[in-house]
Amino acid sequence: MMGWLRQTRQSAIARFEALGFPTDRDPNWQYTNVKPIADTPFTQVTRYERNGLTAEQLTGVAFGARIACQLVFVDGHYAPELSAVPALPVGTLVGSLAAILETSPNRVEPHLARYADIQRQGFTALNTAFFADGAFVQLPKGTVLNLPIHLMFVSTARRQNTVSHPRVLILAERETKAAIIESYVGLAGHPYFTNAVTELLVGENAQIAHYKLQRESESAFHIATLQIRQDRASTFTSHSISLGGALVRNDLNVVLAEEEAECTLNGLYMVAGRQHVDHHTIIDHVKPHSSSRELYKGVLDGESRAVFNGSIIVRPDAQKTDAMQTNKNLLLADGAIVHTKPELKIFANDVKCKHGATIGQISPDALFYLRSRGIPREAARRLLTYAFVSEMIARIGVEPLREGFTGWLSAREQLLR
Amino acid sequence: MLEIKNLHANAGNKLILRGINLSVKAGEVHAIMGPNGSGKSTLAHILAGRDGFVATTGEAFYKEKNLLTMSPEDRAAEGLFLAFQYPVEIPGVSNMYFLKTALNALRKRRGLQELDAIEFLNWIKEKAKLMEIDEALLNRSVNDGFSGGEKKRNEILQMAVLEPQLAILDETDSGLDIDALRTVANGINIMRSPDRAILVVTHYQRLLNYVEPDYVHVLLDGRIVRSGGKELALELEQKGYGWLEDEFQRTTVPAS
Numbered sequence: 192m193m194g195w196l197r198q199t200r201q202s203a204i205a206r207f208e209a210l211g212f213p214t215d216r217d218p219n220w221q222y223t224n225v226k227p228i229a230d231t232p233f234t235q236v237t238r239y240e241r242n243g244l245t246a247e248q249l250t251g252v253a254f255g256a257r258i259a260c261q262l263v264f265v266d267g268h269y270a271p272e273l274s275a276v277p278a279l280p281v282g283t284l285v286g287s288l289a290a291i292l293e294t295s296p297n298r299v300e301p302h303l304a305r306y307a308d309i310q311r312q313g314f315t316a317l318n319t320a321f322f323a324d325g326a327f328v329q330l331p332k333g334t335v336l337n338l339p340i341h342l343m344f345v346s347t348a349r350r351q352n353t354v355s356h357p358r359v360l361i362l363a364e365r366e367t368k369a370a371i372i373e374s375y376v377g378l379a380g381h382p383y384f385t386n387a388v389t390e391l392l393v394g395e396n397a398q399i400a401h402y403k404l405q406r407e408s409e410s411a412f413h414i415a416t417l418q419i420r421q422d423r424a425s426t427f428t429s430h431s432i433s434l435g436g437a438l439v440r441n442d443l444n445v446v447l448a449e450e451e452a453e454c455t456l457n458g459l460y461m462v463a464g465r466q467h468v469d470h471h472t473i474i475d476h477v478k479p480h481s482s483s484r485e486l487y488k489g490v491l492d493g494e495s496r497a498v499f500n501g502s503i504i505v506r507p508d509a510q511k512t513d514a515m516q517t518n519k520n521l522l523l524a525d526g527a528i529v530h531t532k533p534e535l536k537i538f539a540n541d542v543k544c545k546h547g548a549t550i551g552q553i554s555p556d557a558l559f560y561l562r563s564r565g566i567p568r569e570a571a572r573r574l575l576t577y578a579f580v581s582e583m584i585a586r587i588g589v590e591p592l593r594e595g596f597t598g599w600l601s602a603r604e605q606l607l608r
Numbered sequence: 609m610l611e612i613k614n615l616h617a618n619a620g621n622k623l624i625l626r627g628i629n630l631s632v633k634a635g636e637v638h639a640i641m642g643p644n645g646s647g648k649s650t651l652a653h654i655l656a657g658r659d660g661f662v663a664t665t666g667e668a669f670y671k672e673k674n675l676l677t678m679s680p681e682d683r684a685a686e687g688l689f690l691a692f693q694y695p696v697e698i699p700g701v702s703n704m705y706f707l708k709t710a711l712n713a714l715r716k717r718r719g720l721q722e723l724d725a726i727e728f729l730n731w732i733k734e735k736a737k738l739m740e741i742d743e744a745l746l747n748r749s750v751n752d753g754f755s756g757g758e759k760k761r762n763e764i765l766q767m768a769v770l771e772p773q774l775a776i777l778d779e780t781d782s783g784l785d786i787d788a789l790r791t792v793a794n795g796i797n798i799m800r801s802p803d804r805a806i807l808v809v810t811h812y813q814r815l816l817n818y819v820e821p822d823y824v825h826v827l828l829d830g831r832i833v834r835s836g837g838k839e840l841a842l843e844l845e846q847k848g849y850g851w852l853e854d855e856f857q858r859t860t861v862p863a864s
Binding site: 562574 | 656657679680681683685689690692695696698699700701709710711713714749766770
């Protein structure tokens with residue numbers, strides 16, 4: 192292992208030892224109790240084992256969308272025979288992070304662990320200390336990828352409780368354009384813990400779309416940080432779809448580091464039973480003329496819990512910032528609870544910042560309207576739930592993914608196709 | 609087809625209907641007229657099964673079945689249709705999809721084969737043409753951002769697609785310009801048939817210039833105070849509701 196990496200890992204271990212797991216005394220973790228994670232013994236898998244996974248099993252992960260460029264990781268380790276990387280534009284690198292660290296560490300060193308915060312974020316420190324593998328994507332200046340890249344993290348947890356710390360580094364240099372999908376899935380095995388960190392750099396004038404599909408098993412713990420840095424006049428779009436897991440926390444931090452950077456953050460969470468899902472987003476406007484648009488929608492059934500905490504920071508330099516944040520929640524059951532909170536920290540005076548949050552139930556007027564046309568009550572409720580969600584589906588720019596997700600959701604809600 | 613006897617009903621906690629008697633046979637068009645607050649919409653809603661409207665006394669039988677104990681979807685399956693005064697906007701569901709879901713739900717309940725995508729497309733295009741409704745409305749979300757006229761036309765289209773046996777039109781004519789009014793009236797006239805009954809609930813006589821009712825009933829303070837032929841509507845047009853209100857009060861207010 193390279194000296195710098197060893198050093199980074201050692202300081203990360205030291206930070207995690209100092210920080211420990213967050214408790215509800217930390218305002219950022221007020222509503223999300225990670226004691227079940229701290230109390231469960233997990234084993235980190237030391238090497239790649241296919242565990243009988245087939246390529247067919249994996250096609251359903253992205254809702255049946257066929258994505259040509261696909262890296263698969265099983266229990267935290269790169270699975271070469273399940274992965275496929277077609278010919279890419281010259282200079283483009285898509286591969287295992289561990290492999291790149293062996294062959295060309297110089298590409299990684301200037302960036303890895305430079306953006307995600309190990310000083311204050313215990314789980315990020317833990318990932319940095321212990322990650323085995325993950326993905327490395329580098330798009331040289333001017334690269335336009337017409338096909339998306341799919342990074343798939345599968346947990347099998349076949350024999351015991353396992354933990355993996357997937358680590359992703361994406362360097363999209365200036366004037367690049369690409370869509371990257373990260374998906375996290377699990378087989379119904381033992382409880383497992385996914386602790387993921389992704390760092391993504393969006394260079395000047397680059398246009399990057401990032402999709403995160405979280406479909407962990409129903410007994411899984413999933414903690415993830417997506418850390419974005421945007422350069423001048425870049426455009427970043429995030430789509431976060433969170434469906435699975437028992438206890439889920441997604442941190443999405445976007446630093447609009449230079450002028451005229453724009454980000455759009457789309458989020459959808461659908462939970463039921465006793466699932467708990469927590470989204471914390473921070474959009475940091477550092478320089479003038481940057482804009483952000485954020486829309487997160489949630490559907491909660493059963494006794495599920497959701498937390499949405501959206502921070503918008505406008506630094507003193509960031510005049511002419513234009514920010515808008517919306518969080519809308521649909522509660523399908525009396526036992527479901529949502530905590531939603533905007534946090535605006537504005538230190539500049541010439542800015543436009545708006546935020547709004549709603550928590551509602553199925554509209555009785557709409558329900559009666561559908562029933563009066565002969566649509567049975569339960570089907571009408573499902574159709575109205577679908578209608579609530581459809582706005583988020585329409586925003587998915589990768590067509591096979593949008594189609595696949597539409598099909599999956601229609602089947603789930605038992606709608607006609 | 610519809611027999612209402614001594615129907616008393618609350619909207620919320622307020623007694624609105626105070627003894628409605630009405631008999632409607634297949635093939636007939638009845639107009640229910642009355643001023644604001646007379647109970648017209650309450651009658652329409654209680655017949656369609658809206659939550660919050662409760663019958664306290666009396667009964668309503670539809671095709672010999674007790675209407676008041678049926679769910680709204682069961683009433684629809686039995687062929688009852690309510691055109692809403694205020695159609696509901698449903699962003700995210702296309703009109704086409706909504707109609708297909710509704711039609712197939714009804715067909716399933718009636719033991720008919722559900723229509724596939726192509727059969728449905730042909731069906732709806734034919735209906736839209738017949739009802740003089742722009743096909744562009746079909747691909748938009750249900751009533752979402754529709755003008756008042758478009759919403760009412762859409763109700764008429766739904767009626768045409770679902771082919772009810774008893775259609776109740778709740779102030780479908782209100783707020784329409786003359787073109788929309790003609791389209792709506794044309795739609796109602798097309799739907800007139802020997803095996804279908806239509807109940808037109810309206811404040812104004814205007815619609816009845818285009819749709820000729822067999823019977824006209826005047827609703828005042830939750831009771832039908834006068835029934836007659838189409839000439840009653842013309843009389844109301846000339847005299848307003850005032851003379852009936854006076855007459856009605858004379859007969860019901862006990863002498864002190």
